[in-house]
Amino acid sequence: MKKKTPAFAVLGLAASLLASPLSAQITEYVALGDSLTAGFQSNCLVQRNQLNSFPAVIARTLGIADFQQPLVQEVPITTPLVPPNSCLGPAIVGGAITVVPVSTMGQPLNALLPRPYDNLGLPGFNAADLTQIKHGNPAGSGKEQTAALILRNIPGFPLDGTSAVDQADILLGPASGPTLVSLWIGNNDVLGAATSGIVVDGVTLTTAADFEAAYTAIMDGLLPSTRLVGANVPDVTAIPFTSTIPPVLVDPATMQPVLIGGQPVPLLGPGDAANPCVPTPPDLGCPLPPGTLVNLPASSLLAPPLLLGIPKAAGGSGLPLPHGSIDAMGAHPGVLLYPDEVALLRSRTDEYNATIAEQIGAAGGALWDTHGFFADVAAHGYTIGGVTVTTSFVKGGIFSYDGVHPSNIGYAVVADQLIQTLNAQGPDVFPRPDVASALFTPNVSPFAPSAPASVERGGAWEYTFSTWQGVLDRFASSLGPMALPEIPRAAPPSRPGRTTRSVSRTGVDR
Amino acid sequence: MTHRPRVALPRVFLALVVCGWLLAAPATPSGFQVMTQGARATGMGLAFTGVADDPSAIFYNPAGMGFQEHFSIMIGGSVLGRKKADFEGADPFPGDGTSGSVQKQEFVIPELYAVVPLTSELNFGLGVNSPYGLGLRWNDPEHWVGRFISQNAVIKSLDVNPVFSYKLFPELSIAAGADLRFSKVQLEQNTNLGIVDPFGGQVRDLAHVKLNSSLTSNTGWGWNVGLLFKPIPDIGVGVAYRSKINVDFDGTAVFTQRFTGNPAIDNLVAAQLPQGEHPVETSIEFPASLNMGVGIELPAGFLLALEADWTEWSSFSALNIHFPDGVAPDKDRATLWKDSWAYRVGLEKKFASGWAVRGGYYYDNTPQPEKDVGPILADNDRNVYSAGFGYNTPQWGIDVGGLYIRFKDRNVLTESTDNFFGHYSEDAWVGTASFRFSF
Numbered sequence: 021m022k023k024k025t026p027a028f029a030v031l032g033l034a035a036s037l038l039a040s041p042l043s044a045q046i047t048e049y050v051a052l053g054d055s056l057t058a059g060f061q062s063n064c065l066v067q068r069n070q071l072n073s074f075p076a077v078i079a080r081t082l083g084i085a086d087f088q089q090p091l092v093q094e095v096p097i098t099t100p101l102v103p104p105n106s107c108l109g110p111a112i113v114g115g116a117i118t119v120v121p122v123s124t125m126g127q128p129l130n131a132l133l134p135r136p137y138d139n140l141g142l143p144g145f146n147a148a149d150l151t152q153i154k155h156g157n158p159a160g161s162g163k164e165q166t167a168a169l170i171l172r173n174i175p176g177f178p179l180d181g182t183s184a185v186d187q188a189d190i191l192l193g194p195a196s197g198p199t200l201v202s203l204w205i206g207n208n209d210v211l212g213a214a215t216s217g218i219v220v221d222g223v224t225l226t227t228a229a230d231f232e233a234a235y236t237a238i239m240d241g242l243l244p245s246t247r248l249v250g251a252n253v254p255d256v257t258a259i260p261f262t263s264t265i266p267p268v269l270v271d272p273a274t275m276q277p278v279l280i281g282g283q284p285v286p287l288l289g290p291g292d293a294a295n296p297c298v299p300t301p302p303d304l305g306c307p308l309p310p311g312t313l314v315n316l317p318a319s320s321l322l323a324p325p326l327l328l329g330i331p332k333a334a335g336g337s338g339l340p341l342p343h344g345s346i347d348a349m350g351a352h353p354g355v356l357l358y359p360d361e362v363a364l365l366r367s368r369t370d371e372y373n374a375t376i377a378e379q380i381g382a383a384g385g386a387l388w389d390t391h392g393f394f395a396d397v398a399a400h401g402y403t404i405g406g407v408t409v410t411t412s413f414v415k416g417g418i419f420s421y422d423g424v425h426p427s428n429i430g431y432a433v434v435a436d437q438l439i440q441t442l443n444a445q446g447p448d449v450f451p452r453p454d455v456a457s458a459l460f461t462p463n464v465s466p467f468a469p470s471a472p473a474s475v476e477r478g479g480a481w482e483y484t485f486s487t488w489q490g491v492l493d494r495f496a497s498s499l500g501p502m503a504l505p506e507i508p509r510a511a512p513p514s515r516p517g518r519t520t521r522s523v524s525r526t527g528v529d530r
Numbered sequence: 531m532t533h534r535p536r537v538a539l540p541r542v543f544l545a546l547v548v549c550g551w552l553l554a555a556p557a558t559p560s561g562f563q564v565m566t567q568g569a570r571a572t573g574m575g576l577a578f579t580g581v582a583d584d585p586s587a588i589f590y591n592p593a594g595m596g597f598q599e600h601f602s603i604m605i606g607g608s609v610l611g612r613k614k615a616d617f618e619g620a621d622p623f624p625g626d627g628t629s630g631s632v633q634k635q636e637f638v639i640p641e642l643y644a645v646v647p648l649t650s651e652l653n654f655g656l657g658v659n660s661p662y663g664l665g666l667r668w669n670d671p672e673h674w675v676g677r678f679i680s681q682n683a684v685i686k687s688l689d690v691n692p693v694f695s696y697k698l699f700p701e702l703s704i705a706a707g708a709d710l711r712f713s714k715v716q717l718e719q720n721t722n723l724g725i726v727d728p729f730g731g732q733v734r735d736l737a738h739v740k741l742n743s744s745l746t747s748n749t750g751w752g753w754n755v756g757l758l759f760k761p762i763p764d765i766g767v768g769v770a771y772r773s774k775i776n777v778d779f780d781g782t783a784v785f786t787q788r789f790t791g792n793p794a795i796d797n798l799v800a801a802q803l804p805q806g807e808h809p810v811e812t813s814i815e816f817p818a819s820l821n822m823g824v825g826i827e828l829p830a831g832f833l834l835a836l837e838a839d840w841t842e843w844s845s846f847s848a849l850n851i852h853f854p855d856g857v858a859p860d861k862d863r864a865t866l867w868k869d870s871w872a873y874r875v876g877l878e879k880k881f882a883s884g885w886a887v888r889g890g891y892y893y894d895n896t897p898q899p900e901k902d903v904g905p906i907l908a909d910n911d912r913n914v915y916s917a918g919f920g921y922n923t924p925q926w927g928i929d930v931g932g933l934y935i936r937f938k939d940r941n942v943l944t945e946s947t948d949n950f951f952g953h954y955s956e957d958a959w960v961g962t963a964s965f966r967f968s969f
Binding site: 081110112404406412415420436451452454456460 | 675679798950
């Protein structure tokens, strides 16, 4: 027996290794990224949602004690004019579910933290911004305001002159134990073009070469960490904001395409360079080619009284839906993405993702294929414990009320996917997060909509035009302030009777 | 699905069905197979293929009939019950600290065998029994954390197995038969219909779905053969094979709304929830099995039986639920089961008075991979201990046997088809009694 003991000991050791794989206790976790890392939801960044950001979920799951975020107070809307960074929530307007502003961002709650935040998710930032924005300004552009809030690199303050990557290094440098970095950046390099409907290469859309340079600068500037997990850029043409409304007329009562002569009725647009338009009277726009994406803000344009994009023969105005453009007067957002624009957004995303895969791989990191994962979820939903959640707007569960950012459920799934990605690479086997709580715990604003009577209708797809303004302000800020297209607005709040009466007749006049 | 054989059931079997005397069993032997089809075999750890010397041979090895010279009838039944069947959840779903338990139901399954000698070489036998069954009804079904997968899963079966044996030589008997299987499946679950409450951002129970099919209208055919070789009277070597049986099920799906109290959601659900009964189809490929055993008469009235059983569970590779009218999305689920082996040993001590005592043990490997383990069926390897006794004369006999089934605990922590993680523990028992009359 004695002779065999060493062999048994080796076997026993191997067995115990298999049974309880080593899982290092991460002492410092830095989450670097954009709004998706910040825990941005429903058009705002507030404590209620930040506590459920995917980095917060990961930190909780991994037992990281001192994970600090730039928490922001959530306050009720008190002004008659709805602030652009309002949190969106659901309301019943005229018997239908509509997304409305429910609260807004108040004061920072963690501004005195004498070190950088561990969650360095910067809403609106693209890849270049992570290394280049070194000075914040509470009264500056959207990005400068974000920097002032989260990086606190305001002139005169201790962190002035530091970029997001610099601040990550400040945290990683002195860390005494194993460190973890998550890097999910590049979404805003393509998202602004999609949400503004203005697809201009090199202006709203980062070129592949610029993206590679920006990503290289991040990786070069970032100190090595024990573990690194990267995430690539999902298909922005498959999020609810871009994929909910079909390019054909839909009966809002049944949400099925209206058929005239057995054929669906294409909506009208002004055309673009690849789709030249010579309108056929009485319509002033041309039928949208198949594959055109109609963004969610079109919901209220398609509804009465405007009936934009609907041919006169189908009871509409005959006027085209607006298509985004830039000219000497500035940027003009639109609600259409023509097939050539969709193709460019997709191929550019693929180019970004090739860069991300290469550089994360070269750094020895694990890569979560966000793009592939969300494509699968968009096609089949995500089923966990028999519960199915989907990417449908408002009712699907994965996305929040702005149609762009995930919900608590979506972020919990993201955290789980990132941990699984790390575990697949090994050698750590980290515990998986509690997704069930996100599924079954309500997430509602403590504040009711400020003035429900003044809430504008969102049309058949529950999306109001002014909601779009908030999305534009936050994500297209590199172009400066963007004004909504000058289009007669929906029924004014001073005529509530009319609002109520016409609410069920959105989209088509039958 | 298109053609269903119509079978005129002899009255006695119809009577059995009507009495509801039969039916489901918990998942005690591996998978959802039920091997306790005779009390002597049960007492001997189900090692009976090389023995097969009473009418339950029709199930264990029909070639054993060849060595039986009298018209005999055996009736009996088994009661199957769970001592416990508990679940403890883990992250990511349903989460650490959650739990559930299975109702401690008892299931009764019948057995009936008749051996009819036709000539000195040729015997006819008829068996009616229930070799497959499953019953997993979770407690507190409206709050049980696995309710979106299964609140209640049932498989019932009733086999009618006519078989002939022929004694080729005094030492060798062979047998072949046909196996008609009636079967029923049922699955109950809650669903969120792919919707998340837009007002709270959380999942609600929006409807209950019951999928059900009738026992008498879903059938499949198979066949079985056996061989028993007794080179000397004290030694029997047996081999028995049963073919796989595919049963296509036509059933009904009924959707019942679960109200949330929020009229906006309830109206939304009411508008899209299917009304009335809708057709649903599935099929189960019940596995083939090969049983190989020896029976050795030892001095002083001892009988030793050894056996190795192989079951082709890899044929149960998928459970696909199809809604022909498109009322709900099809549910295709790969089950990925593996072929499994069980190893059995049994011992009987006969006394001159006619009494006998028995004991046995077997180890049964689960065919179910960790990935497939879930609220519909959570199987695992198990150690099984058996004991029994009986009193037999040439004219009649009574036997009683029992099993105590200790499942190994099963952890589902890395891979799960259902994305449902946790820890399953189960203990179960079976009691079997048989009465034999020979003429």
